[in-house]
Amino acid sequence: MKSESKNLRIAIIGCGKIADQHVFAARRIGGCEVVALCDREVLMARQLGERFGVTACFADAGEMLRLAKPEVVHITTPPQGHYSLAKQCLEAGSHVYLEKPFTVTAPEAEELICLAERRGLKLTAGHNLQFTPEMLEMRRLVKLGFLGGKPVHLESHFSYGLGDASYVGPLLGNRQHWVRQLPGQLLHNILSHGLAKLCEFLDDDQVEVIASAHQSEQLRSLGGAEILDELRVLIRAASGTTAFFCFSTQIKPGRNELRICGPVNSITVDHASGSLIRHENRSYKSYLTFFAPPLVNARQHFRNAWINFKNFLTGKLHQDSGMKELVECFYQSIKNDSAPPLSYREILLTARIMDEIFAQIYKPKPPVSKPSP
C-alpha cells in the first residue's frame, strides 16, 4: 500500500521514557508529523504533547485511531500491550513500529506479521542498534564479500549496568512491576538488541539453542529475588553457523559488541566506541607477526576515531542515530512500498530464540528429594 500524503501522519501509543526519543527521531527525519499521542494515563500523553506541541492527546487507542487516522503508529508501551495494540492498529489500517521486545511470545509475533501481510501493511521492531553507523558499515562490507563466504561463527556481547537505581529499584521492590511479569523478566526487556544481531546471520530457522543463566552477586545483594541477570547462550543453525551470546550486568567495562567470523576475514563491531575493526587473514614473515598486526589495528582505531570526529563536527554523531536511521528507513519503505528495513524472518527468529532461552532458564526446577531420615 503506497502512502499518498506528503507528510506521514504519525501517532505514538505509550508516552513513557522512550517516547521522547521517538518524537525526536521523527522531528529530525522530516516528511512526517506526530499528529496524536495516546496513553492509558492521559496525563502522560499530555506532558509529552505539551513539550512537543502536539495537542491531540488520547487515553483510548481506538478513539485515537478513529479520530487522528495516523498512517504509522509507534507502540512504545510495556511489551504486554504490544500484541493487542498492534493488532488494533493494523486492523485500523496503520503501519506499526513496535518497540523491543516485538511481542511477549513468538506466536504473537507470527500472528501480527501474518495480519500485516494480509492487509498490505508494514511492521518493524525497535532493533535500533542494527542501524548504527558502524552496523551499516559492517553490512556494507559483508555485502562486498569481505568475510569470504557465509559466517562460520558469531559472537554478541551485551552489557547492562544495574547502577541505575531509578530503573532497577522500583523493579526489584515490586513483584507486580511489568518487567517482572514478562516470561524472561529483566532479560526479556533487554535481550533482543544483542540477539537480533546474531539472527540477521543465522540464515536457517532450524536452530539449536543451549542457554544457561544465574543471578549475579550484585543483584542478589540488591534483593533480586528470582531475577536472573547473567546469561550465556550457544546457538547452532542447521546450516552449521554457530553463535555465542553473552548478556552480563557484571562485566566491566560493559561490552556491547558483535564479532562475525567468516571463512576468510572477520569483523568486530563495537557499539560502545562506535567503531569497526576488520580482521584480515594475512600472514607476516617471522617476527613481523608481532609488530605488523598491532600497527594495522592501531591504524584502524585511528581511522575510527577520525570518522567519529568528522561525524561529530558535521552533526551526524547522534547517540540515537540507530533509531533515527531505522525509523527513516521504515518510513521510506512505507512511502515507496518497498521491503521494511528489518526482515520478518529476523524479527521472528529473534522472538523464537528468546522464547527458547526463557523456557530453558526459567523452567521449573525438579523438586529436591528430601534425604530420608
Place this chain on the structure above:
Amino acid sequence: MSPNNIISSADRILVTGSNGFIGAKVVEILLEYGFSNVRCFVRPSSKLDRLKQMLAKYPAGKTAEIVAGDLLSREDCQKAADGVSVIYHLAAGMEKSFAGAFMNSALTTRNLMDAFLEHGRPARFVNVSSFTVYSNLKMERGALLDETCALEDNAQERFDAYCFGKLKQEELVRQYGEKRKLPYVILRPGAVFGPGKKALSGRVGIDTFGFFIHLGGENQLPLTFVDNCADAIVLAGLKPGVDGEIFNVVDDDLISSGEFLSAYKRKVKPFFSVRVPFFVANAMCSLWEQYSKRSQGQLPPVFNRRRAAAEWKGNRFSNQKLHERLGWKPRVNMEQAMNAFLAQYESRTP
C-alpha cells in the same frame, strides 16, 4: 506542641518520601513534637536502616507505622491516605527523563490527592516543591527572588526534567485546591544541605569536565539546613490560616558560593578549581545551546541560558514570609549548620 495547631497529637499524619534525606528529618521532628500517629510511606525497595534507627530513638517511634508501596499505584495511595489528616508529601521523581520525573512527581501527587480526598480526613496537604520551579531569566542579577517571582515557562528548553516534574506537580496541587477544595500549602526549599548528603550544590559549580569550575562566584546561596527545612515543612502542616499559601524556605544569614567552597576546601580537601564569571558561563551556555539546536540535539542542551540563569546568575533571597506566617525560626544557625555538614566528611557515614 502549640494548642493552635490544626490537628491534635493523636491525629494521623502521613509522610511520603519518609526514608529520604529530608523526609526522615520531617518524621523525626514530628515525633519530637509528640505526634504519636505518624505513618511513614516508603517504597518496598528502600533500604530502611536510617529511618528505623531514627524511629527507635523516640518513644512515639514505636507506634509509628511504616507502609510500603508506590505512589504510582492508586491502591497503595489509598492504603497510605486512609484516615490521614495531614499529608507531608516529599516523595519526588529525581530521574533524568522527563516522563520519569513527571510520573514520580506529578502522577504520584495526583494519585495521592485523590486518595486523600476520598479516604482521608483532609486538614492539610503539604506539598514540598523546590526553588527549581522559578525562572530568573528576565530578572536582574542580584534581584530579590521571593514567592511572587515568575515560574519557569520552558523546562524542556532548560533541559531540566526535575524542574518539569515539580512544576507540573505544583500545577496539579493548585488545580485540586481550586476545583476540589483541597486545603494545601506549597513549600519551595532552596538548596537543602546537611549530614546525609555529601554532594555540593550545582549552584556552587560543576566538575563535569574533570576539574571543578566554580560558577557561583560571590552569589548568595539559597541554603537551608536539613533540620531547619524539615521544621518549616512540619510547621506548614500545623499552622492555621495558611491554606493556599506558598513559602520559600531558606535559612537566615545566607553565605555566598565562594564562602561555601572555601569552607569545603579547608575542611574536606583542597582541590584545584577555576572560577568562571557569570557573563562567561552564560556566553558558553548560550553557545552550547545554539550548537545543540543546530546539530538537532547531537549534544543535548545540558548547558543553556535558562539553566545558567537559574543556577549561576545570582539572586538575593528572603525568608520573611516563613518567619512571619509560620513563626519559623532556624533551629540551627549557619555556622553550626556548616560545621555539621562538613563534619560528615570526618566520620565514616557513607
